[in-house]
Amino acid sequence: MVITTTIPDHRAGELLHYTFASRYAGAPVPKFKMPEKSIPKEAAYQIINDELMLDGTPRLNLASFVTTWMEPECEKLMMASINKNYVDMDEYPVTTELQNRCVNMIAHLFNAPVGETETAVGVGTVGSSEAIMLAGLAFKRKWQAKRKSEGKPYDKPNIVTGANVQVCWEKFARYFEVELKEVKLSEGYYVMDPVKAVEMVDENTICVAAILGSTLTGEFENVKLLHELLTKKNEETGWDTPIHVDAASGGFIAPFLYPDLEWDFRLPLVKSINVSGHKYGLVYPGVGWVVWRTKEDLPDDLIFHINYLGSDQPTFTLNFSKGSSQIIAQYYQLIRLGFEGYKNIMENCMSNARVLKEGIEKMGRFDIVSKDVGVPLVAFSLKDSSKHTVFEISDSLRRFGWIVPAYTMAPDAQHIAVLRIVVREDFSRSLAERLIADIDKVVKELDTLPSRESTKAAHITATVEEKQHTEEEVLARWKRVLAAKRAGAC
């Protein structure tokens, strides 16, 4: 998406000068306008491939939950279906069938009350964000219908979440005109407090959204306690405020590692759950899922019956055309791994996260903010950031190839800044050990450098400036390289 009016790297020129130009073509290619003339396919490939070399390496991107490795057999299936439009259900009925099987497997995994002869209610999406838009819409529509039937106003819907929600909830709230009521965090408590959440519920609350695997710390919110408190409040008030569980990252963790943890459809007020297939569902981006408890929880008037190229197809998505590869890949993972395979992988991730956590703890410089029960990640803050900050550590780790994000917590814990390392299937034990050694190196190195600011309060703004400063330096260096190239040197 392009929304800026000025192009930030304009200074570096409007033309792409590519390294092997003379082998293929004479003239450079314009960057912001479609070129007049065609170029050979080898040249196009070379130009793009060269530019992409400067992207980070996905497997070293420890910022992301999203899958960066799959088996070659599955990649083969994905490539073979890359030209298949998912929406052509009449033409590709088997792909549609595989999607339905995935929905059913996931619904059972989440303990949906689906009878032996029934099929589950749910849909494949581009990711949890789309899944959450759909689930949110269903709650809004149900609430509105009920209010209308009672002759009550239905123009001020709200949704209660923790301030730690992922940005897609804010998007949902803004796009679909629902007020987002956020329970504030506090130092040392980085998830939604169920007591405060239920206090915020009123007659206009369309649902309370709990997160299974907070994006910031991986911690599971206490859905069971939320359920207990909300059930009581519903009894007292006569409302029937439901719960949605955002299990984007935890939906493929909890059933395998903590089967006794009650967070899903075992709790009657939980009406819908979303999960990202491309996170611990172990599929490349983008695929997500949303499952409803029963047919009654998904209002009929949201379902479109499209008569497309000769057949009636019910759909509930925000888009029309999309690829089929991710759905097929999800089906592959579910049948290839089975319960046993997923369990082994999640246990392995967890034990690598533990190794990482222990190594970081041993340095004596950090407080661990993530919990032992949750999504396999390690979030940690500096015990003392008066001399150096987590942002400097993040920057320094880049030199070793590691991408470890540093960020501040949500309100009211913004003064806490943390580093977060997500452990995925492809992050091995030896990589974990290597990373510990590199963090140790970075911390010791920073010790020898003078503090860049003296007060703790100033560290966030100072780091932002410092980042800009480095960016300018890099840009200046590139400009010199480009100028030299233009002058004929290489």
Ligand SMILES: *Cc1c(COP(=O)(O)O)cnc(C)c1O
């Ligand atoms: C990642 C995430 C999302 C968004 O999911 P996408 O699949 O990236 O759209 C929503 N909620 C939580 C808790 C997440 O971790």
